[in-house]
């Protein structure tokens with residue numbers, strides 16, 4: 001008999017009833033160090049006092065009004081994002097998928113408004129993930145996401161990751177846009193080197209194609225800069241954001257330049273909940289904390305420490321781990337054992353990680369993870385690895 005909850009997830013037999021910072025706690029009091037953070041969502045950990053206060057204060061005042069009216073919290077958060085980034089304008093959504101949908105629509109509208117409605121091809125990359133809507137799965141492609149859901153929305157082409165020749169051949173003055181994650185998340189923490197992102201920007205400039213960055217997972221301080229593309233010193237035309245921006249409250253956004261967004265006029269897009277007062281009150285607090293150079297410097301410092309410790313872990317467990325990769329607090333451990341087994345062994349030792357593509361386990365801890373918690377997390381991962389293979393030293 002089908003379960004009451006549609007069984008689209010292989011769930012671990014863990015049930016958390018409470019969260020405190022980087023820790024999740026079961027009803028019997030068992031504590032787990034959360035190095036997954038709801039897949040890069042709980043950027044400030046669980047039950048951060050400033051977020052709890054922002055949410056409860058807003059909840060006592062006003063939950064929801066339609067986007068038919070002005071929403072102060074939404075305007076304030078849009079202003080903060082515009083001031084802190086390349087963007088001139090922001091549309092709020094409830095999720096990354098909805099941000100992907102709008103990004104695709106914005107690209108199409110852009111060319112249609114310029115009298116070039118046939119210019120629809122969006123280039124994406126193998127191993128990408130942009131969400132689960134029909135548009136987002138068509139964009140990312142791949143059997144795992146699309147099988148059985150055809151016919152897929154036309155206009156997308158996936159290029160092999162890191163294949164410069166294929167990109168050069170595909171990117172022409174008929175290309176509408178290139179959509180890419182600066183660091184692939186679901187694909188197994190695969191960073192696009194800065195030089196590639198720079199080259200991509202230049203190639204888009206040469207053909208007029210729009211550069212659309214998906215920073216749903218790698219954005220909001222995750223890599224040690226507010227947004228990952230800042231490392232390469234370039235900026236996109238359109239950017240999708242979600243996950244960390246709400247710190248656990250459902251919130252996403254599309255950020256865009258005025259030129260890319262110019263065709264999006266009244267009536268061209270909308271959302272009932274997108275940018276509602278509750279979400280934006282929380283988002284404002286997240287921005288206040290994360291978009292701060294001192295905070296980001298702390299993320300980079302602690303990320304360096306975590307990476308160093310993980311390199312040590314790989315050296316001690318060559319039968320379990322192959323390499324560390326990623327940037328900032330978006331790290332992947334490429335495994336030699338099946339990654340699902342490593343994740344499960346972690347559960348037995350009270351540490352949570354997330355499986356990803358390419359046999360990687362992902363570490364996407366709260367950005368507030370302390371040095372003590374880094375040491376504790378690596379110790380637990382070490383014990384988990386010992387469950388799978390005796391250590392070399």
Ligand SMILES: *Cc1c(COP(=O)(O)O)cnc(C)c1O
Nearest residue numbers: 095096097129130131185216217
């Ligand atoms: C999670 C994710 C999405 C989809 O976001 P949802 O909020 O799950 O809809 C899109 N792109 C990337 C890179 C993601 O990691």
